[in-house]
Amino acid sequence: MADIQQLKDLTTQVRRDIVRQVHAVNSGHPGGSLGCAEFLVVLYNEIMQHDPSFDMDGKGEDLFFLSNGHISPVFYSVLARAGYFPVEELNTFRKLDSRLQGHPTTHEGLPGVRIASGSLGQGMSVAIGAAEAKKLNNDKRTIFTLHGDGELQEGQNWEAIMYASANKVDNLIATIDVNGQQIDGSTESVLALGDLENKFVAFGWEVVIVANGNDIASVISGIEEAISLSRKQKPVCILLHTSMGHGVDFMMGSHKWHGVAPNDEQLAEALKQNPETLGDY
Structure with a gap:
């Protein structure tokens, strides 16, 4: 297991990877990627039992499914830094014939990617299928997923959420x-989600709240609490409160950076705020 400082250093490097990837091709989604950096770094480097040699079945491993696939820059960076494929391949993000498409795909054969997740709202359903397969195979490992809050406006999520608790x-x-x-503004103004905690409780889930999802120690504690609540006849939800664009001050908290790449000057400022820790690709 890594210590907190190692995880912080890795998170800073991942943030550099994110802004460099989207800047190089003037496209991509930096805001949500930056906000979820701590979560994915912790998951892959502190929590999950997983094998970077990678096979699609993942028998005896914890599995992760990224439902909000547009935050692929953070996913690709964390996978590469965890040894799934060469870090240098981040140079090919969103380029022709790249395995690192704007939204993750499976037909490219990129290690670490088990579902295509360009269309929002589908990850929960896939994850439930994988979780039930684990049970049928007497495999004691856990299925982890990540979803955007705006993504919950897709109705398929709530069918899956209802199914998971009922079964x-x-x-x-x-x-x-x-x-x-x-993408179009705050979730409150586009389509308010209401009280997510009580919604999940009403649907029969256990709920863990992480008030600061951009703090490494809080993320570790929250996931560990969720694990302690699992295997008790209910699925578990973590409500991870983050700041979009976290770590780059001019991006933080603004929907405007959902899917916009920084220009040359903005990239330089973002990199200044996130000094190189583990070596750029």
Whole structure:
């Protein structure tokens, strides 16, 4: 297991990777990627039992499914830094014939990617299928997922959420990135989500709240609490409160950076705020 400082250093480097990827091709989604950096760094480097040599079945491993696939820059960076593929391949992000498409795909054969997640709202359903397969195979490992809060406006999520509790899918831990922002504005102004905690409780889930999802120690504590609540006849939800664009001050908290790449001057400022720690690709 890594110590807190190692995880912080890795998170800073991942943030550099994110802004460099989207800047190089003038496209991509930096805001949500930056906000979820701590969560994915902790998950892959502190929590999950997983094998970077990678096979699609993942027998005997914890599995992760990224539902809000547009935050692929953070996913690709964390996978590369965890040894799934060469870090240098981040140079190919969103380029022709790249395995690192703007939204993750499976037909490219990129290690670490088990579902295509360009269309929002589908990750929960896939994860439930994987969790039930684990149970059928007497595999004791856990399924982890990540979803955007705006993504919960898709109705398929709530069918899946209802199904998971009704069928006691208790080896599933679903995390919601609660940053309050989506492409067209705040979630409150676009389509208010209401009281997410009580919604999940009403649907028969256990709920863990992480008030500061951009703090490494808080993320570790929250996931560990969720794990302690799992395997008790209920699925578990983590409401992870983050700031969109976290770590780059001019991006933080604004929906405007949902899907906009920084220009040359903005990139330089973002990199200045996130000094190189582990070596750029």
